[in-house]
Amino acid sequence: MATRTLHLANPLMHGPDVRAAQQTLHNHGFLAKTDIDGSFGPHTASACTLAKYKLGYPSAAIKPTYGDQLKGYLTGKLKLPRDYQERERARSGVPYIVFEQQALRQKIKSIALWGVANTAAIHYEQKRPIDGINHPYELPLYTDCSGFVTLCYRWAGAPDPNGRSFDGLGFTGTLLQHMHAIMLSQVKVGDVVVYGAYPGHHTCVVIEPGADPLLVSHGQEGDPREIRHSVEARYQPNHVTWLRLPEWS
Helix, strand or coil: CCCCCECCCCCCCECHHHHHHHHHHHHCCCCCHHHCCCECCHHHHHHHHHHHHHCCCCHHHCCCCECHHHHHHHHCCCCCCHHHHHHHHHCCCCCHHHHHHHHHHHHHHHHHHHHHHCHHHEEECCCCCCCCCCCCCCCCEEECHHHHHHHHHHHHCCCCCCCCCCCCCCCHHHHHHHCEEECHHHCCCCCEEEECCCCCCEEEEEEECCCCCEEEECCCECECEEEEHHHHHHHCCCCEEEEECCCCC
């Protein structure tokens, strides 16, 4: 008989099955002993995602839930499929936080490209608070370059690149103040570039790193659009700063 799937709820799910799940997670090093309390809270949810990551679950299946499948893999009653075993080996020694960052970076890229696909309904306007900050994918959208960068991070579930807890008041200056400057050779998907010395003149999201990164730029009506750094730089001040969240490597 299948057991109930445990997940975060309000009020929290609790009971002997939650405690048993927590004990199993603890036995395999995914949950601290002090967190075995019979209530399925944030620590238990995080332990489930970590366990699934380590067990080789596909990225889309790494969710903060506990059910018969996860229980079976942890207890040895179910055998890991071959593709799970391959991912398990590939992830060995790679911290889960790195995996989370990679996933967020790809989400930022996807949202930036969503912007490119919806150019006709996205308009350039210097508007604060940033339009759409709490309404993902709602169109029409009226925002400027730093607003668009902020929305990419907000809707992806990443930290605020302005360091303002997404109050909607960020701009190029707060990007420069909060994010860490990096070298071009260190740039990854989802990082940011600001043209112009503080407080900055224009900013874009990186969607493809390399010697001449591919960017998504929203600097005028008719954007967002994909553009190479070398092309965008022709129209911007010479001072260029590549930026990364302080939490990310």
